[in-house]
Amino acid sequence: MENPAAPVLAAWAAPSLLGVAFSGGADSTVLLHAAARQWPGRVHALHVHHGLQEAADGFEAHCMGVCERLGVPLHVGRIDARHAVGESPEDAARRARYRTLARLATDQGIGDIALAQHADDQVETLLIALSRGAGLDGLAGMPREMTRHGVRFHRPLLDLHAHALRAWIAASGTPCIEDPSNSDLRYTRNRIRHQVLPALAAALPQFRETFARSARNAARASGLLTELAAADLTTTGAPPALTALRDLPRERQANLLRHWLRTAHAAVPSEAQLAQLLDQIDACRTRGHRIHLKVADGHVLREGPVLRWYNAAPSSSP
Ligand SMILES: Nc1ncnc2c1ncn2[C@@H]1O[C@H](COP(=O)(O)OP(=O)(O)OP(=O)(O)O)[C@@H](O)[C@H]1O
Numbered sequence: 273m274e275n276p277a278a279p280v281l282a283a284w285a286a287p288s289l290l291g292v293a294f295s296g297g298a299d300s301t302v303l304l305h306a307a308a309r310q311w312p313g314r315v316h317a318l319h320v321h322h323g324l325q326e327a328a329d330g331f332e333a334h335c336m337g338v339c340e341r342l343g344v345p346l347h348v349g350r351i352d353a354r355h356a357v358g359e360s361p362e363d364a365a366r367r368a369r370y371r372t373l374a375r376l377a378t379d380q381g382i383g384d385i386a387l388a389q390h391a392d393d394q395v396e397t398l399l400i401a402l403s404r405g406a407g408l409d410g411l412a413g414m415p416r417e418m419t420r421h422g423v424r425f426h427r428p429l430l431d432l433h434a435h436a437l438r439a440w441i442a443a444s445g446t447p448c449i450e451d452p453s454n455s456d457l458r459y460t461r462n463r464i465r466h467q468v469l470p471a472l473a474a475a476l477p478q479f480r481e482t483f484a485r486s487a488r489n490a491a492r493a494s495g496l497l498t499e500l501a502a503a504d505l506t507t508t509g510a511p512p513a514l515t516a517l518r519d520l521p522r523e524r525q526a527n528l529l530r531h532w533l534r535t536a537h538a539a540v541p542s543e544a545q546l547a548q549l550l551d552q553i554d555a556c557r558t559r560g561h562r563i564h565l566k567v568a569d570g571h572v573l574r575e576g577p578v579l580r581w582y583n584a585a586p587s588s589s590p
Contacts, residue, residue: 273443276436277306280428286311291318291377291385293369294346296335296449299388302437303429305446307386308342317346318376318385320369327452334449347376362459374421384424389414391480392434395472396464398483403460405543407530409498412491413484433480500524501531510536511578514556522550537581539568553579 292307294300294317307315319335322328332348339346349372351365377385394413401410418425429437441448457463472479505528508516512532517525526546533539541549545567552563556574563574570583 273440275302275306275309275444276432276440277302277429278310280432281306281310284428286314286386287384289314289316289380289382289384291316291347291373291380291382292344293373293385293387294319294335294339295388295451296331296338297388297451297454298441298448299390299393299429299434299437301338301446301448302440303386303388304338304342304344308344312343315344316377316380316382317344318373319346319348320372320376321348321350322365323350323352331449331451334447338447347380349373349376362461370420370425373425374423377423378421382423384426386426386428388429389427390429390432390434390437391484392465392469394430394487395469395480395483396461398487399464399468400460408490408494411487412494413487415491431484497527498531501528504528505532509578511575511580513578514553514574515577517553517579522554525550525553533567533572533581537568537570537583539570539581539583541567 286307290307290311292300292304292315294304296319304315304317317335317339319332321332335348336346351368351372373385377383398411398413401413404410414427414430416427416430440446453459454462455466457466476482504520504524505512508520508528510532512528517528520528529546529549530541533541545565549563549565549567549572552565555561556563561574563572563579565572567581570581572579572581574580
């Protein structure tokens with residue numbers, strides 16, 4: 273049986289040096305085997321050791337064994353995936369993982385990393401976004417390519433179904449790690465994987481492809497909204513001036529404010545906070561009108577003609 277990742281990689285003009293994010297799990301095992309075969313001498317495996325997880329030492333030892341057999345250099349980075357207050361442990365671990373993968377790659381002079389997420393992972397991501405009431409950028413799902421921490425991340429397996437990858441692992445008898453936390457139904461992603469995807473497969477056999485198409489449509493629309501926000505921001509200035517903001521229709525104000533808060537301050541307002549802020553902007557027609565609202569983990573304040581964001585309220589309010 274052919275490795276299902278092989279034809280995908282064969283069609284990919286991969287960079288001269290490629291890091292493969294290798295957890296030891298089934299999916300990245302399939303990817304690493306295919307990549308090592310396709311580009312001998314050009315592939316490095318990158319493994320993140322999750323310091324707090326009991327089984328992490330065993331995972332690392334497994335990865336070392338696999339890489340030795342494949343003749344692929346392995347680089348290991350440690351993270352302590354403690355999460356901040358208000359942040360989900362899964363999100364914190366993911367963020368720390370990307371940071372560590374990028375550092376491992378950069379240390380080796382590698383500018384590109386392949387991740388092993390596949391079509392089922394994309395559907396799970398979309399359903400998680402829906403379950404959180406995400407906007408268009410969340411519904412765009414995982415991009416095929418993105419740059420983070422100065423490194424390009426690729427997801428070459430995004431069109432492959434999980435069962436094709438698993439079938440190859442089983443048929444070839446290739447050893448891989450079964451992370452026990454993957455069956456822990458306290459995690460939303462696992463409940464979606466084990467309870468929702470089977471029901472979707474029975475009711476809507478093409479769901480992976482149609483959901484992926486919706487994600488692509490959302491990504492395009494989200495890109496246009498970002499462009500519009502950036503163009504509007506050049507009119508209002510940054511931080512945005514209140515009078516110029518008010519000249520825009522309410523939805524464009526909302527689009528601009530979301531963009532400004534996210535790109536300049538990494539702050540994501542809730543729907544209610546944004547609605548309140550827009551009402552305040554509309555009502556702010558006199559010199560003395562104060563705006564002081566909690567937004568994300570900070571505050572938006574009126575300072576004379578402009579709005580400003582502080583991640584803690586300034587000591588003396590204007
Ligand atoms: N500990 C890790 N070290 C290196 N890369 C990782 C690690 N965990 C995940 N990744 C990368 O991120 C991708 C997505 O992570 P996810 O948690 O969905 O995968 P996984 O279930 O742990 O493992 P796999 O995808 O290998 O079966 C993986 O396919 C892999 O490429």
